Each structure stands twice: as structure tokens, then as C-alpha cells.
Amino acid sequence: MKNFKIITLGCKVNIYESESISYLLQTNQFTAVNTYSEADFTIINTCTVTSKADAKCRNIVRRAKKENPQTFLIVCGCLVNTDISLLKEQLPEVDLFLDNQNKSKVLETINQIKDQKEIILSEDDGTFHYHPQFMSDHSRAFVKIQDGCDNYCSYCKIPYARGHNRSRPIADIIKEIQIFERNGYSEAMLTGINIGSYQYQNNHFASLLKMILNNTQSIRLRLSSIEPQYITQDFCDIFHHQRICPHLHIPLQSGSDKILKMMNRQYTLSQYLSIIKQVTAIRQGMFLSTDLIIGFPGETEQD
DSSP states (O other): OOEEEEEEOSSHHHHHHHHHHHHHHHTTTOEEOSSGGGOSEEEEEEOOSSHHHHHHHHHHHHHHHHHOTTSEEEEEEHHHHHHHHHHHHHOTTOSEEEOTTTGGGHHHHHHHHHTTOOOOOOOSOOTTOOOOSOOSSOSSEEEEOEEOOSOOOTTOOHHHHHOSOEEOOHHHHHHHHHHHHHTTOSEEEEEOSSGGGOEETTEEHHHHHHHHHHTOSSOEEEEOOOOGGGOOHHHHHHTTSTTBOSEEEOOOBOSOHHHHHHTTOSSOHHHHHHHHHHHHTSSTTOEEEOOBOOSOTTOOSOO
């Protein structure tokens, strides 16, 4: 029982965590396989950001067990945290559910299964217990710096899936990026659930970027999505650095102040436009992308 297959749905944080699990298993004499039929263990890392994502997760679970009834099926991730009772009722195919707190303990769990022992997991929060050195399916390195969110936008259940906002120690982040740099990666993407809210021992996000740049040689830094209210002057000042990729994804969600308020977003349209003007002045060639939610309940044609 040494073969495993891992399927990842959802965001870059999930990708990072799945890559970490895969690396940990492979460095402990397990073999990654491409098909369900070869897998002694199948791990499905779920997403729950939309109802469509939920349905896709359930379909993949059923397919995995249908194609290989003998595989030991582990389902983990955000859908487990938000809908565990429903999943147990709908998906009897699943052998074990692991929430986000215990997702990093997949190796520990599999070893207990192989040794036919009762599954007993430590109670510590495994949010930052991921230490990859290579990415098997990606040319750039992913580095998780933060988890959770305290914003509670009215349309979003991720705070219930990922918990409150917490930030990874700076020394751990720098060490991981240094390892990736030594292993030949030219670019690292900093990712998390709400990276702009990073705060560790009175160091905010801009401070973290500065420390990473001061303690690495040539690796470029790319940022995942950042909420507009966290784009400060300190952030803009450090973003001038040429080793930070000139791309920002800044979610807007709606162009209507009324809808933004109903969404519990923490800015107005005029504030957002001011932030965009500030960002585009940082350097030439800035590339911007955004998110929009269309058809929000109560939205009119004018909105």
C-alpha cells in the first residue's frame, strides 16, 4: 500500500497544501500515480467557494470510488469544514474525512491505517505544518503566508471553512523561500486566504515583503489576490522593487455602493478607484485583474 493519488480543487492555498502533502508522502517512500485504479490511497482536497464547486467535489468523490472500490478514500479541505454532516450522509464512499486543522496530518493518518491502528490525531492546529521543497505540477513555487479571514463578506463562507485570520512566522516564510531559491525556482507566489491582512509581531504585509527581499538573492515574488483596503502607501512603496512581479489582483465585486454595503465590503467605489489610481502610478506596465459578482440578490439594472 504505497501508491497514492491526490486531487485538488479550488484556490492556490489548496494547491500549496496538496503539493506539500504530495512532497511529504513521496519523501516517505510513497509513489504518486496518475490513475484512480492504481491508487491504494486517494486524497481529495475540496473547495466550497460556490455551490458548483461543492457539486464538483461530490462528483469526483463518487468517480474515484467507482473506478477503484478498493482505494482508501480520504476527503479533506474546506467542504469538510462547512458541510461534514451532509457529506457523511451523501457520500458513504468516503473512508475518512479530515478537516483543515488536520489536513497536514495525512502521512500520520495513512501510516496508522497501514499498520491497522486506530486513527488518533494530535490536537494541534496544522495550519502551517506544510514544508514543501519542490512543486510537482507547477513551474513556480507557492508559499503560504497566512490563513483564515475575519472580513465575513455576506456572500462568503470561507471564514467558516478556514477560521479566523492568522499569520505564519516570518522566519518560516523566509526559510521556505530560500529553499525554493536554492532548488532553482525563479519565482515564488505568496498565497493565503487574505494575504493583505498579514500581521505577525507588529510586522504587516509590506514589512514581510521587505524582509523577504532582503534575505533572498534573485527569486521574484508574485502576489495572489489582495483586498483593496490593505493597499497602503507602505505597500506601494515596497512594490516599486523590480523583484516583485507587476501584477495585482484586486477584487471589486460590485460597482454599486449600495451592493458593496450589502456585501459587507469594506470600501466604496470611489475609494476603490482611488486605490487603482495609486497602484497604476507605482511603475510602468502594471497589470491589474479583478473579480465581479453579477446578479447579487437585490441588485437592479442601475446597480
